[in-house]
Amino acid sequence: xxxxxxxxxxxxxxxxxxxxxxxxxxxxxxxxxxxxxxxxxxxxxxxxxxxxxxxxxxxxxxxxxxxxxxxxxxxxxxxxxxxxxxxxxxxxxxxxxxxxxxxxxxxxxxxxxxxxxxxxxxxxxxxxxxxxxxxxxxxxxxxxxxxxxxxxxxxxxxxxxxxxxxxxxxxxxxxxxxxxxxxxxxxxxxxxxxxxxxxxxxxxxxxxxxxxxxxxxxxxxxxxxxxxxxxxxxxxxxxxxxxxxxxxxxxxx
Amino acid sequence: xxxxxxxxxxxxxxxxxxxxxxxxxxxxxxxxxxxxxxxxxxxxxxxxxxxxxxxxxxxxxxxxxxxxxxxxxxxxxxxxxxxxxxxxxxxxxxxxxxxxxxxxxxxxxxxxxxxxxxxxxxxxxxxxxxxxxxxxxxxxxxxxxxxxxxxxxxxxxxxxxxxxxxxxxxxxxxxxxxxxxxxxxxxxxxxxxxxxxxxxxxxxxxxxxxxxxxxxxxxxxxxxxxxxxxxxxxxxxxxxxxxxxxxxxxxxx
Numbered sequence: 001x002x003x004x005x006x007x008x009x010x011x012x013x014x015x016x017x018x019x020x021x022x023x024x025x026x027x028x029x030x031x032x033x034x035x036x037x038x039x040x041x042x043x044x045x046x047x048x049x050x051x052x053x054x055x056x057x058x059x060x061x062x063x064x065x066x067x068x069x070x071x072x073x074x075x076x077x078x079x080x081x082x083x084x085x086x087x088x089x090x091x092x093x094x095x096x097x098x099x100x101x102x103x104x105x106x107x108x109x110x111x112x113x114x115x116x117x118x119x120x121x122x123x124x125x126x127x128x129x130x131x132x133x134x135x136x137x138x139x140x141x142x143x144x145x146x147x148x149x150x151x152x153x154x155x156x157x158x159x160x161x162x163x164x165x166x167x168x169x170x171x172x173x174x175x176x177x178x179x180x181x182x183x184x185x186x187x188x189x190x191x192x193x194x195x196x197x198x199x200x201x202x203x204x205x206x207x208x209x210x211x212x213x214x215x216x217x218x219x220x221x222x223x224x225x226x227x228x229x230x231x232x233x234x235x236x237x238x239x240x241x242x243x244x245x246x247x248x249x250x251x252x253x
Numbered sequence: 254x255x256x257x258x259x260x261x262x263x264x265x266x267x268x269x270x271x272x273x274x275x276x277x278x279x280x281x282x283x284x285x286x287x288x289x290x291x292x293x294x295x296x297x298x299x300x301x302x303x304x305x306x307x308x309x310x311x312x313x314x315x316x317x318x319x320x321x322x323x324x325x326x327x328x329x330x331x332x333x334x335x336x337x338x339x340x341x342x343x344x345x346x347x348x349x350x351x352x353x354x355x356x357x358x359x360x361x362x363x364x365x366x367x368x369x370x371x372x373x374x375x376x377x378x379x380x381x382x383x384x385x386x387x388x389x390x391x392x393x394x395x396x397x398x399x400x401x402x403x404x405x406x407x408x409x410x411x412x413x414x415x416x417x418x419x420x421x422x423x424x425x426x427x428x429x430x431x432x433x434x435x436x437x438x439x440x441x442x443x444x445x446x447x448x449x450x451x452x453x454x455x456x457x458x459x460x461x462x463x464x465x466x467x468x469x470x471x472x473x474x475x476x477x478x479x480x481x482x483x484x485x486x487x488x489x490x491x492x493x494x495x496x497x498x499x500x501x502x503x504x505x506x
Contacts, residue, residue: 068474068477091477091480110445110446110448110449111448111449111452112449112452112453112456112467114456117452117456119452120448123447123448124448125445125448148448151441151445153439157439157440157441159480159481159484160435160436160438160439160484161436161439161441161445162477162481163435163481163484163485163493164431164432164433164435164436164441164446165432165446165449166468166469166481166493167428167429167431167432167435167489167492167493168428168429168432168446168449168450168453169446169449169450169453169467169468170466170467170468170469170470170471170500171428171468171492171493171496172425172428172429172453173453173457173462173465173466173467173468174462174466174496174499174500175420175421175424175425175428176420176421176425176457176462177457177461177462177463177466177503178417178420179417179418179420179421179462180417180461180462180463182413182416182417182420183413183414183417185413186406186410186413186414187410188404188410188414188417190457190458190461190462191458192363192378192404192414193363193417193418193421193422194376194458195363195364195373195376195377195378195401196363196364196365196418196421196422197421197422197454197458198454199364199365199370199372200365200421200422200425200426201450201451201454203365203367203370203426204426204429204430204443205443205444205447205450208430208433208443209426209427209429209430209432209433209443210430210433212426213423213426213427213430214365214422214423214426215419215422215423215424216419216423217423218423221321224321224344227344227412228412228415228416228419231412231413231416232416235495235499235502235503236420238495238499239420239424239495239496239499240416240419240420240424242488242491242492242495243424243427243492246427246488246491246492247423247427249488250430250488
């Protein structure tokens, strides 16, 4: 299978490297040639390009892995091709690709990617969507080759997956950052929490987060909650208050 | 060193087992004899008791590991002893033990304990406090024997550590529980997030949470934030809004 990768960011890089091991990535496009070249250097026999008019129009699959806003622009400029066209975004509906091919799809890996941090795709689920069954099968087979598994999610389900990931990862990271601030004021490093963080995550994964909830709010320990609120101000105080009240409402019905 | 463990809950159980390997735990007290017996069965040569008047008054160390509210009551009933008396709570000040001994301290393991889940204390930091240096040295040596390391925290620092742990563990677990709810409505398991959760934690620990912040709010992507808010209601909507606004304020100064 000949594959063109459009984009050279974090997701594009990780996917292109994995795809190149099981099929042929023939071209890498980025509007910045040096970015296309940088990714190209990690592949076997590909060509870096910075003009969409130079795109190989006979490829079997075009993976569009660019920022959400750029997806409609890129697909408009690409014009109609015969191969499958799939984007990799959690938030953009399948319909954003309408017109660019008769075989459109979404290939969404539920993972956070940083360019220089290796990701074991063999642990990652890829959520696929397509406008017809044969396209969906092609994307499923591909996902099974490079990732842990493929699942199906329509555009609405994919949006909900993205919302869940925002709660589970972006917001939790922000709370860790609040903890880090609080610790630093007392001269401690975030790292002192490491065993506690690992234990909390393993417990949530093995017993479910619902059953693992502990802490002052879960036991409705108003004395401790109030003594903590007295020590906080600004956003952290508001966050402590809202989350504690919400936990109390949920666990003390 | 002869040690009496007062309490038979999660913290008491994990500490007693570890202490019994390096010193002699001679008694375990719980007001419920069966609880004292259950813990006692895990130790080498200890005695289970349910009356404070039966406590061995010649022990070198008394570890009080009971609920925060019970600490002043227990120490009042215990009466004055010669050995060191230390409690294990994050929130209770050292002064709660005044009068029970001339050698009082705090021995606070920063970890979450569940009775049936093994904890590797060798990864845990124990935060010690004492009213004199020789007591502090005894607690430090003990911590170094059973845990990863000992650090010192006065009562105010210990409270801040506890607040940080509430943010980093109790609140994050609640956000995972929100993610779990959202996923279940779409027919997905919380487990699909597992690779993402592990990657997020490792990134925060290696690069600091501040530098690892990603997501719609960190890039001030108002379009995605508003599309997510439309899909949420109740507490989860309020939480999404407050955390996103707070992230925007922090990362877009």
